[in-house]
Amino acid sequence: MLPTLTPSARHALPWCNIAALTVASTSSFSSLANNAAPHGRAIHTSKQRPSPPMSATLDAVTTVQAPVQPAQEPMASSRPKKPSALSVLPLTSVLRSLMTTTVSSSPLLLGPSMAIMTALAHSTNPLLNPDRNFFLRFLLKKTFYAQFCAGENEREVRQTIDGLKAVGFRGVILGYAKEVVLKDKEKKNLASFDASARQEATAKEIRAWAEGTLETVRLAAAGDFVALKFSGAGLEALSDLFKQNMPSPALASAIDSICQLAVSRGVRLLFDAEQQAVQAGIDDWTMAYMRKYNTPKQAVVYGTYQGYLKATGTILSEHLRMAREGGFALGIKLVRGAYLGSDPRHLIHDTKEDTDAAYDAMTEALLRRQWMAPLTPDSGAFPAVSVVVASHNAASVERAQALLATGTLKTTDVAFGQLQGMADEISCQLVLDAKITQAKEQRPDAGVQAYKYLVWGSTGECMKYLLRRAHENRDAVQRTRSSRDAMVAEVVRRVKAVFGLT
Numbered sequence: 091m092l093p094t095l096t097p098s099a100r101h102a103l104p105w106c107n108i109a110a111l112t113v114a115s116t117s118s119f120s121s122l123a124n125n126a127a128p129h130g131r132a133i134h135t136s137k138q139r140p141s142p143p144m145s146a147t148l149d150a151v152t153t154v155q156a157p158v159q160p161a162q163e164p165m166a167s168s169r170p171k172k173p174s175a176l177s178v179l180p181l182t183s184v185l186r187s188l189m190t191t192t193v194s195s196s197p198l199l200l201g202p203s204m205a206i207m208t209a210l211a212h213s214t215n216p217l218l219n220p221d222r223n224f225f226l227r228f229l230l231k232k233t234f235y236a237q238f239c240a241g242e243n244e245r246e247v248r249q250t251i252d253g254l255k256a257v258g259f260r261g262v263i264l265g266y267a268k269e270v271v272l273k274d275k276e277k278k279n280l281a282s283f284d285a286s287a288r289q290e291a292t293a294k295e296i297r298a299w300a301e302g303t304l305e306t307v308r309l310a311a312a313g314d315f316v317a318l319k320f321s322g323a324g325l326e327a328l329s330d331l332f333k334q335n336m337p338s339p340a341l342a343s344a345i346d347s348i349c350q351l352a353v354s355r356g357v358r359l360l361f362d363a364e365q366q367a368v369q370a371g372i373d374d375w376t377m378a379y380m381r382k383y384n385t386p387k388q389a390v391v392y393g394t395y396q397g398y399l400k401a402t403g404t405i406l407s408e409h410l411r412m413a414r415e416g417g418f419a420l421g422i423k424l425v426r427g428a429y430l431g432s433d434p435r436h437l438i439h440d441t442k443e444d445t446d447a448a449y450d451a452m453t454e455a456l457l458r459r460q461w462m463a464p465l466t467p468d469s470g471a472f473p474a475v476s477v478v479v480a481s482h483n484a485a486s487v488e489r490a491q492a493l494l495a496t497g498t499l500k501t502t503d504v505a506f507g508q509l510q511g512m513a514d515e516i517s518c519q520l521v522l523d524a525k526i527t528q529a530k531e532q533r534p535d536a537g538v539q540a541y542k543y544l545v546w547g548s549t550g551e552c553m554k555y556l557l558r559r560a561h562e563n564r565d566a567v568q569r570t571r572s573s574r575d576a577m578v579a580e581v582v583r584r585v586k587a588v589f590g591l592t
């Protein structure tokens with residue numbers, strides 16, 4: 091069981107002591123911001139950090155053990171302030187988030203930005219390729235790339251990961267950017283794909299994907315996750331997924347080496363969910379590798395389940411039964427689903443509210459390990475599950491946290507994940523909650539497990555990923571505005587702190 095604080099426990103805590111934590115973190119990040127790395131992302135400069143915030147924070151939070159005076163309501167003027175979760179972020183991150191959320195939540199700025207991003211992501215013109223055009227690369231790298239991506243090479247990626255872990259994240263979910271998003275015409279061509287006509291090209295695609303993914307596993311540390319997209323393995327992989335064939339011998343051998351390396355390094359693998367055209371194939375492959383690498387108690391391989399699909403409850407139930415019969419833990423990353431614009435609309439819940447309800451109910455069923463709707467009824471045992479609650483939805487994250495806080499759940503292997511550059515206010519609150527629990531229980535591994543999902547690759551390789559993030563921010567305007575407002579409030583708080591006004 092991963093203890094966390096119930097909302098009432100949070101209110102009972104003496105915030106003035108937590109505020110000490112906030113000040114400690116902020117001051118170390120101010121120095122951090124001053125020491126910003128050449129590519130300008132202060133969060134990546136943990137090696138230059140004067141004092142690791144984790145230990146500083148734990149020391150500060152230890153004072154939380156001081157007796158609480160529950161019955162006494164402090165006078166308004168002396169009432170301790172709730173700490174700002176965003177205080178754990180360096181100033182450069184806050185300002186960059188403010189910039190991207192301002193663009194994303196402004197119809198005036200978003201239209202032209204989206205048009206430019208779409209052109210860059212799909213253009214074959216070398217002048218519009220950030221990997222060939224120095225000025226374009228510089229501009230993107232300092233702004234949108236820095237906000238959403240981990241780095242272009244090992245040094246940059248490691249700095250980003252170290253920075254996040256120093257802030258208090260349990261770890262990272264690391265992905266390699268290369269991916270293929272199919273157009274309708276390309277989907278039709280997959281049915282008539284002729285492998286014999288392009289053997290050399292196929293071998294090259296598999297090799298590039300395998301090398302990139304193996305390198306990603308090497309960049310991750312024990313306890314981290316690596317996310318991978320089968321679509322990145324090239325046209326033959328896509329065609330086999332589309333036809334629901336198992337992977338070719340060359341690709342199967344590449345996937346095996348990735349799984350074996352992950353097992354040897356204590357890294358877990360999240361197989362991403364993609365477009366409907368290939369998702370049934372992805373499910374088949376994922377289950378085959380779960381059967382091979384997951385132990386009866388814990389998952390190495392996780393599948394991704396998209397809550398926005400009407401069929402997901404049934405598919406997840408089938409997979410749970412397969413796990414029970416096969417004697418392995420089912421690894422589940424729960425998402426709402428990112429292909430609203432391209433997946434067939436009739437397969438998706440009719441309203442956002444239906445998707446929300448399905449997502450929350452599935453999370454609850456998995457955390458309780460009960461065959462409750464939308465899972466299909468079953469009178470047999472519920473297999474062991476390892477779960478990643480991957481969401482930027484504050485209500486869903488809080489619900490899952492509240493369930494965990496009851497201390498009565500049968501599922502204990504639960505992580506939370508948000509994408510880098512998105513919903514930082516939620517991620518940082520998870521980190522803060524974990525730190526409080528760790529201090530209370532005097533265990534550095536206690537509390538909610540917060541992870542950030544990072545994508546790495548050259549600026550050009552990351553363009554399609556960046557475009558998807560832009561679409562997602564546009565589609566979730568209300569959430570983007572909340573993030574922007576949280577960033578504005580954080581900037582105001584820091585300015586006031588400088589003038590001693592807090």
Ligand SMILES: Cc1cc2nc3c(=O)[nH]c(=O)nc-3n(C[C@H](O)[C@H](O)[C@H](O)COP(=O)(O)OP(=O)(O)OC[C@H]3O[C@@H](n4cnc5c(N)ncnc54)[C@H](O)[C@@H]3O)c2cc1C
Nearest residue numbers: 362363425426427428441442445480481482483507508543
């Ligand atoms: C760590 C992590 C990993 C991810 N991995 C994947 C992955 O492998 N595959 C993938 O597909 N996505 C993935 N996603 C993206 C995810 O699917 C969502 O697009 C994104 O997180 C937004 O959903 P949300 O839970 O944050 O909540 P919200 O922002 O509250 O919900 C937005 C989502 O609700 C759904 N929705 C919106 N409008 C409607 C409507 N009218 N009717 C029905 N449903 C609607 C859509 O799914 C939309 O994305 C991942 C997200 C995270 C954080």
